[in-house]
Amino acid sequence: MADKRNGADALFQSMMNQGIKYVFGLPGAKVDKLFDLMEYSDNPNAPKLIITRHEQNAAFMASGIGRLTGKPGVVATTSGPGVSNLATGLITATSEGDPVVALGGQVPRNDVARLTHQSIPSKELMSTATKDSVEVQDANNISETFANAYQTAMAPKSGATFISLPKDVLEDEVTTKEINTLSPIAQGGADQATIKTIVEKIKNAKLPVILAGMRSSSSEVTNSIQNLLKKFSIPVVETFQGAGVINRDLEKNYFGRVGLFRNQIGDAILKDSDLVIAIGYDPVEYEARLWNVDRTGEIINLDSIAPEISNEYQPELIVHADIAKTLDDIANNLPDGITLSDELKNHLHQIQKNFLSKDIIPEREDPKGVHPLEIIHALQNQVNDDTTVTVDVGSHYIWMARHFRSYKPRHLLFSNGMQTLGVALPWAIAAALERPNQPVVSVAGDGGFLFSGQELETAVRLNLNIVQLVWNDGYYDMVKFQEEAKYGRNSGVAIGTVDFAKYAESFGAQGIHVDNAGELTSALEKAFATEGPTVIDIPVDYSDNIKLLSTLLPDYLS
Structure with missing residues (x-):
């Protein structure tokens, strides 16, 4: 029996x-x-x-x-x-x-x-x-x-x-048997009449632009987007969760990420576009009332789910189908040699030059800590395309979303729906388990890190190779700089100081203090070469945060 x-x-x-x-x-x-x-x-x-x-x-x-x-x-x-x-x-x-x-x-x-x-x-x-x-x-x-x-x-x-x-x-x-392994649910692509309509809209558009949202980040959809761009080279704007859709070979098609404040190059490109192709876009990432304000062009919504319709988001064409299959059909039906006008190419090239200039580290006479761009540059030079970087919520996440490059989908992770504090280290633990042979970096502020910092013990117990950066300034700074922009002062944002290197050591992890930008590279190299978790405590200078609220578009809404 x-x-x-x-x-x-x-x-x-x-x-x-x-x-x-x-x-x-x-x-x-x-x-x-x-x-x-x-x-x-x-x-x-x-x-x-x-x-x-x-x-x-x-x-x-x-x-x-x-x-x-x-x-x-x-x-x-x-x-x-x-x-x-x-x-x-x-x-x-x-x-x-x-x-x-x-x-x-x-x-x-x-x-x-x-x-x-x-x-x-x-x-x-x-x-x-x-x-x-x-x-x-x-x-x-x-x-x-x-x-x-x-x-x-x-x-x-x-x-x-x-x-x-x-x-x-x-x-x-x-007394009943268990359910067997489930079969994947297949969804069909769009019908040929719809494909023909999409292709005609793309052919007739002066500046078609892809808005790559959260559901564009699967490997299948990302590959299909990249194949479409090889057929017709047009600008792509990523949402935060669409990060990594554009690989290195297609970097000329990358026109930034959009989210939070409507003052990015991606916002300008979307505004100028007469045809936005929203692929896997979810309004929780970046509401249409921000990026779609006063636009006169059309929108094609291509997604595996039906979109939420609002006064600000009423696409002229809604395609509810398998995204990758539909994109492949579009690419196959576009005419060979299709291209943007030379005038428009030159215009986009100049926009990209201006965009790249924003990544330059500014000169400072009396630095009060490490500039966000100094941290980002040092980290960018240390990682490879297979590195998973998880980002918590805070001022650092805006800097990372705007300036840190990622060339593979689901390798740069943000919480941009709920903007939940404390996600970075737990996500990094998941990444280290799922991708054990690749480096993993977690980036957090001093406030958000302590929402889940106790999981450093979990990472130590599992001997996971995680490099944790803590941008330390003693404030809930994402709230602080916005309060100061609104009211000229801040309230309820000051928090106590923590020695995060000693905190790390108390858990059995390696802890490193960085006092200035010159020490960043060696600290990162040491951390990446160490088995098990390392925490790098970095005093950050957020005095340039006001630039995050700078107005790029005349109708910018704060």
Whole structure:
């Protein structure tokens, strides 16, 4: 007679059937059966259990796996606050299109409606943070519930799903078989009549421009965009999550990234364009009321999901289809030799020269720290195209988004939907696990770093090669400089100073102080050559932050 299986066994096997490599989380009595299976399994296909220091950071790590691979990362926690601590991480994942399956322990079914220890309405709580939130009532439904949550998380628009697991359900006997490995869901390309219409619009446009959004960053879509550009060389503007769509060979097509403030070269190019081809664009990245204000040209919206229509975003043509297949059909149907006018090419070349001049490090008479561009230049010289760079939220993230180059999709990661503090280090841990043979860099401010800095212990425990840069100035500076621009003073932004090198050493990581720009290169070289995590504490001079608010466009809206 075969051994009896319970709900935990079924869930464990279901994760293996879907190829889950890692489960991030914290233990607790409601999920200890599942954690015990993961800890002691000798099955080579078993997911590796990664114990973290906080549930929110576990959710960030799972979302990092989702963003890097396009397949759901998994987070598991116990009941009550173990579940509620997931909320920020799951909201961020859902907003920014990162697939995650979250597993939350729950009190036994007959205690759910009582005021018992750690009893909260988990399913209802998570319903607003996820694409779908369910509670399993029968152990025989666990496998199909996980399979559907996995599929829903991955389907466009990707995001988080949540499964509430009562303790007694995980303990109950299971008599049904687990769901097998799911087949990928294929979406068709646009029909030929639509392709013909798109091609005619592109041929008749004076300045067609691609706006590459978050769903342009899959390898398939990126390859199709690059093939289209080889057929017809036109400008491309990336969103923050579209970073890396343009590779080195096509750098002449790169006209910056857009996000936050409407004063970038990308904004100017979009405004001048008489045909914007928005590919995988999501308004949460950069609202159309900013970049589409007072434009007179048309918009083609090409995406795997239907767009959100607003007063500021009403595309003349909406194409809901497989993005890569549709782009390939467009490229194949464009005429050979299609090109922009010589006059326009010269104009774009001059714009690019002006754009590149913004990367030059300014001369300073009395520097009060390291200039942001000095940090970016030093880091740019240290990394290669395979380096994953994760960026937290703060003033540093605006500087990085505008000036740091990345030539592969999903290798420069930003939180630009929720702008969530603390994502960088957890994402870096996910990247170091998923890409173990490539360097990983995490960039954070002193404020955001301490939202998840306790996970430095996790990185040390796993011996992950992560270089953590901390831009240190003693303020929540992204708020500070905007307050000063509005009111001439700041409020509520001063924070205490921390010696981040000693902080790193207390966790068993390497800590390095940098006092000036001249020490940056050697510090980075040492960090990249060191096994395990290194934290570099950099005093940053943000006195040029006001330039981030400078007006490039006459109708710039602050």
